Amino acid sequence: MTLTLLPLGTGNAFSAERHSCCNALVHDEDGARAVLLIDCPHPLRKVLRDAAQVQGFALDIADVTACALTHLHADHASGVEGFLWFSRFVLGTKGTLALHDDVRARLWDGHLAGGMEQLLGEDGTTTHLTLDDVAACVRLTEQAPVRLGPFSVELRRTRHHIPTFALRVRAGGASVAFSADTAFDPSLIAWLLEADLAVHEAGHGYGHTPLEALAALPEADRAHMRLTHLGDEVDRAALPIAPLEEGRAIVVDELKGKGAPRATVQHEQR
Numbered sequence: 001m002t003l004t005l006l007p008l009g010t011g012n013a014f015s016a017e018r019h020s021c022c023n024a025l026v027h028d029e030d031g032a033r034a035v036l037l038i039d040c041p042h043p044l045r046k047v048l049r050d051a052a053q054v055q056g057f058a059l060d061i062a063d064v065t066a067c068a069l070t071h072l073h074a075d076h077a078s079g080v081e082g083f084l085w086f087s088r089f090v091l092g093t094k095g096t097l098a099l100h101d102d103v104r105a106r107l108w109d110g111h112l113a114g115g116m117e118q119l120l121g122e123d124g125t126t127t128h129l130t131l132d133d134v135a136a137c138v139r140l141t142e143q144a145p146v147r148l149g150p151f152s153v154e155l156r157r158t159r160h161h162i163p164t165f166a167l168r169v170r171a172g173g174a175s176v177a178f179s180a181d182t183a184f185d186p187s188l189i190a191w192l193l194e195a196d197l198a199v200h201e202a203g204h205g206y207g208h209t210p211l212e213a214l215a216a217l218p219e220a221d222r223a224h225m226r227l228t229h230l231g232d233e234v235d236r237a238a239l240p241i242a243p244l245e246e247g248r249a250i251v252v253d254e255l256k257g258k259g260a261p262r263a264t265v266q267h268e269q270r
């Protein structure tokens with residue numbers, strides 16, 4: 001059993017150099033692979049392909065067990081339409097979306113319906129679609145973990161402009177936490193740090209966490225974290241916390257119980 005974090009996109013919403021913020025958790029056991037996407041930017045198939053190629057394997061929408069959506073800002077959710085259409089027309093199935101009710105509340109009418117609510121048939125008739133026609137939605141809550149294949153997913157609301165949820169994902173005894181987009185929140189960081197690895201955003205302006213706040217965290221906490229959602233202007237070699245790099249996988253099981261996570265950076269695979 002292996003749980004691997006594969007960073008797919010590490011840029012912020014305005015990045016010209018990197019894909020938008022997105023990760024994949026890959027669980028391998030006895031030849032069976034499950035993949036949980038954490039957010040879903042466009043163009044998803046290229047985002048998956050670019051990261052997987054660095055690792056020397058193939059990864060496509062057909063491999064995705066479910067996509068967990070933290071919130072509806074486009075840099076995190078602009079690929080949902082493509083994910084669902086590809087699932088319907090190429091794979092002949094419904095893509096699985098895992099999300100809190102407050103994210104789902106605007107997903108269709110405020111995000112997807114404009115491009116997905118109608119289909120024109122060859123006979124000229126129009127079919128009207130709903131979210132449940134094109135997606136298999138799994139409800140995530142803050143009250144209890146939810147099972148998605150081998151993954152157990154916990155939720156915690158963050159401080160952001162629109163309903164947004166951090167995630168803690170466990171599989172086979174290893175765990176990774178994702179801050180999603182959030183203003184600086186020490187109680188959230190403590191929750192994230194209970195996982196074997198905590199992935200945290202950094203950004204400018206209200207609703208995001210300034211690097212200065214993260215730099216002031218204790219060294220042991222910073223060693224337990226990786227950064228994502230970074231602007232192109234950031235000097236990645238001078239960050240107070242190591243950044244995720246697209247396609248550079250981290251075997252999470254190797255971080256379990258190490259106590260001094262900084263020493264585990266060498267376990268990250270190219």
Ligand SMILES: [Zn+2]
Nearest residue numbers: 071073160181
């Ligand atoms: Zn956001």
